[in-house]
Structures are given as structure tokens and as C-alpha cells.
Amino acid sequence: MKKLALSIVMLFCGLMANSQNLSDIYQKGPVILREDAGFGTQNDWEKLFYDINASWEQGEDGKNKAIVVAPDGSIFMSHRSRHSISVFDRNGNFVKEFGKKGGRESDFVYMPYVVGILGDKYLATSAVDGRMLFFDLNGKWVKTIKLDYMPLDNAMLRSNKFAILGHTSWKSKIRRFVAIKDFNTGSEKIIWDHFEGMEMKNSIQTKTPSGGINTWSLPFSHPSYTQPKLLSTPDGNLALVFPETGEIKVYSPEGKLLKAIVLATGERLTITQKEREAYYDKAQEYVKKMEKELATAKGTKRENLEQTISQFKQQVEKYLDPAYYPEKLPSVSQAMFDSDNNLLVFAFTKESNANEFAFYSYDNLGNKIGQSTFKTDNYDLNFSDSKFIFYKGDVIGVQTLKDENSKIPVRLVRFRLDE
Numbered sequence: 001m002k003k004l005a006l007s008i009v010m011l012f013c014g015l016m017a018n019s020q021n022l023s024d025i026y027q028k029g030p031v032i033l034r035e036d037a038g039f040g041t042q043n044d045w046e047k048l049f050y051d052i053n054a055s056w057e058q059g060e061d062g063k064n065k066a067i068v069v070a071p072d073g074s075i076f077m078s079h080r081s082r083h084s085i086s087v088f089d090r091n092g093n094f095v096k097e098f099g100k101k102g103g104r105e106s107d108f109v110y111m112p113y114v115v116g117i118l119g120d121k122y123l124a125t126s127a128v129d130g131r132m133l134f135f136d137l138n139g140k141w142v143k144t145i146k147l148d149y150m151p152l153d154n155a156m157l158r159s160n161k162f163a164i165l166g167h168t169s170w171k172s173k174i175r176r177f178v179a180i181k182d183f184n185t186g187s188e189k190i191i192w193d194h195f196e197g198m199e200m201k202n203s204i205q206t207k208t209p210s211g212g213i214n215t216w217s218l219p220f221s222h223p224s225y226t227q228p229k230l231l232s233t234p235d236g237n238l239a240l241v242f243p244e245t246g247e248i249k250v251y252s253p254e255g256k257l258l259k260a261i262v263l264a265t266g267e268r269l270t271i272t273q274k275e276r277e278a279y280y281d282k283a284q285e286y287v288k289k290m291e292k293e294l295a296t297a298k299g300t301k302r303e304n305l306e307q308t309i310s311q312f313k314q315q316v317e318k319y320l321d322p323a324y325y326p327e328k329l330p331s332v333s334q335a336m337f338d339s340d341n342n343l344l345v346f347a348f349t350k351e352s353n354a355n356e357f358a359f360y361s362y363d364n365l366g367n368k369i370g371q372s373t374f375k376t377d378n379y380d381l382n383f384s385d386s387k388f389i390f391y392k393g394d395v396i397g398v399q400t401l402k403d404e405n406s407k408i409p410v411r412l413v414r415f416r417l418d419e
Helices: 021-027 273-294 299-320
Strands: 003-011 031-035 065-069 075-079 084-088 094-098 113-118 122-126 131-136 141-146 150-156 161-169 173-182 188-197 203-207 213-217 229-232 238-242 247-251 257-262 334-337 343-351 357-362 368-375 388-391 394-401 410-418
Touching: 021 368, 021 410, 065 113, 065 388, 065 394, 075 113, 113 150, 122 150, 150 229, 161 229, 203 299, 229 334, 273 299, 334 388
Parallel strands: 003 357, 031 368
Antiparallel strands: 003 343, 031 410, 065 075, 075 084, 084 094, 113 122, 122 131, 131 141, 150 161, 161 173, 173 188, 203 213, 229 238, 238 247, 247 257, 334 343, 357 368, 388 394, 394 410
16 A cells, blocks of 8 residues: 655745755756765764653653754754653764753753754743743753643744744634744744634544543644644744645744745645555554453453453444545645755655655745755654754754664654755
């Protein structure tokens, strides 16, 4: 069965005049991502990633790491399982680690994510508790900003302002909105607002005797697939990318709409019966995994597993029913700027090789220009903007090896882009 992969749309947004070296590479044929063997050679990855096997079931996730790259090329990596940030130099070698779990204003209460560099001098972090911690680039705590909502996404803008995709629950509705916040004054302006019902019909939910709730969204049904994506433009404005329509809106840090473009990303795809059957089979495998764990579980863990398995089985047929899936996949999956200030917009396609990605190139009016592909051999690529970052013509990534037997499958890597 063919896998659901991604294609990539490149928009020449014209926001800054710059060399077009990367766009030349894109248009000459397949782009090969070659790992730089000299990157991070001084690191003992087994020692640095000692938490790699911390599991979600333990309330942790050792493989869930995010990165941002500072203007000088140094790299900051967040570790959800240990409430800390690692610093690497521009050659990928470990420098130090800072941050800890605790209740003080400068501590992480919940598992943090690094989300950007503000004003070229502050590292911004975020967590589900709505506390955004800011550090200088030496790791010294500077400021904590407390939000009264959950942040889902961020973008750092000029003039010491940053954008937040916020989430909050009302009595009968869920609200998602985009706000621009001033780092110095704390003032906030909402520029986009959306309400939806609280029903979770496109998911499987189970409740445990201890009061816990588990939720599994059906493939491509989670709201994160359709909510706007936030980008910092090369000149410090905010770009909102709307996945379903392919529309891009650019705002100033003051919240003024500057430009709106709709990309012609092509036909939106549907999920086939064969694919639904494959998702169903995977769900059944997950049930078997839980049942295997149940065989040795005791006490409260056993009670929770028994109820979870029973309730999951009652709902598992949802995976086969087209009514629980979106009618069409979004036209956009991910978006980012490369280091030549081209905007890369990823869209869903169906490819037999999940590591092949098609580039569709656009000028600043959204007109199609060309096409190419990304290729790499050793990694299952993740194109999230927290794991795949362009820096001076290269890509810095935190990626997972295809080799499932590797002790440390997650690596900090640098890719060179070759024709």
C-alpha cells in the first residue's frame, strides 16, 4: 500500500532580496540530503540522550525533542522527559545543559518546548501550562510570561513581539485564536478567532477507574491538521498559513494585514478504504500490545489497562468508517522559510517512498514555477519546524534513523543539500 507522504510548495514571497542558490538547486532535479559526518563528532549520544527510552506511558517522552537555531549557529534542544535544554555549538558538539523541573518562576513546571529566538537575544520556551520562559543565549533565565490559555504554536516577530496560537475551553465550545503579544509590556492583540464544538467524535476516548482520560484521534482528524500555522517571515512579520484553503496572510507585528495569497496546491486527497483498513489493522496491533502488557500488570495499572482495552475495543470499528475521517485532506501540511528566504509549503501526496518529497515552486503571486524532490537514505524524515531547520544553506535537524535496532535512533544532524 502506498504511504501518505508530503509534497512541498515553494513560494518566492519577495519579502527580502537574497541569493537564489537554494531555488536553483530545487529546480535542477532531486535534492539529496547528505548527512555531514563531521557534525557532532565529539558527542557521546548514548550519554547525552540517556532518556531516549522514557515512554509516553510513563508521563514522559524521551524521543520528543525540539530544536531552534540561534543567529550564530548554536543549537538549543528541549527534552520533554527531563525538563531541560541542551546547548550545542555550530558544529553540533554539546556545550552544556540548563533548566530544571520545579515550582519557581525560573523553573519548568511542565515539559518544555523551545519555540524560537526573540530579537536575536532571547531563547523562548513554551509548555501546556501557559508559562513561557525566556532565557538569554547563555542559558540565564530572563523572564516568565504567564498566559491564561494553552499555547499551541508560536512565532517570534520583530520589535520584541511574538505571536501565539492559543487554545481554551468554554462551557460548550473550544476557542482557538491567534494573538500578538508584546514582550516588554505584556499587551496582546487578537488577529484571528475560531470557535468549534467540544465533540470528539473523530476519536476514541477511554476513561480509567482512577479518573484518567485517554484520547486517540483517528488519522488526519486531529484539529492540529486544520488550525493555522504560524511563521516568522524573514523581515519579522507574521505569516498565517491556513492548511485547508492554502491561504497565506501576512501581518505586521502591530497586527495589520499586509498581504493575502492563495496557493494553487492542487487537488486535495481523500483517504481510501484500503488505507482505513490499514489504520484498523494498526489499531488492532495496539490492542494486542496492551493485552500483552496486561498479562504482567498488577494493581491500579491492571485495572486501568483492563478498562482501557475494553472501551477501546468497543470503539475500534471507527477506524473503518469513512464518516469519522475528513472528507478531504488539507491542502497544506507544514510550512517554513529556508535560509534564502523562500517559503516551503508542504502538501499531502501519495508516494511509495515516504522520503521523497515534491517541490512546487511559486512566485509572490502564487504562480507555479517548477518541481523537484527531496531524498535521503538513512532517516525517516520529520519536516516539523521544530525538527527541520534551514541555516545558511544547510538543514539542521533532530531526526530518527530508519535502523530500528539503533540504541540511539534519534540524532541531531546536519544535512548538506546536493543536486
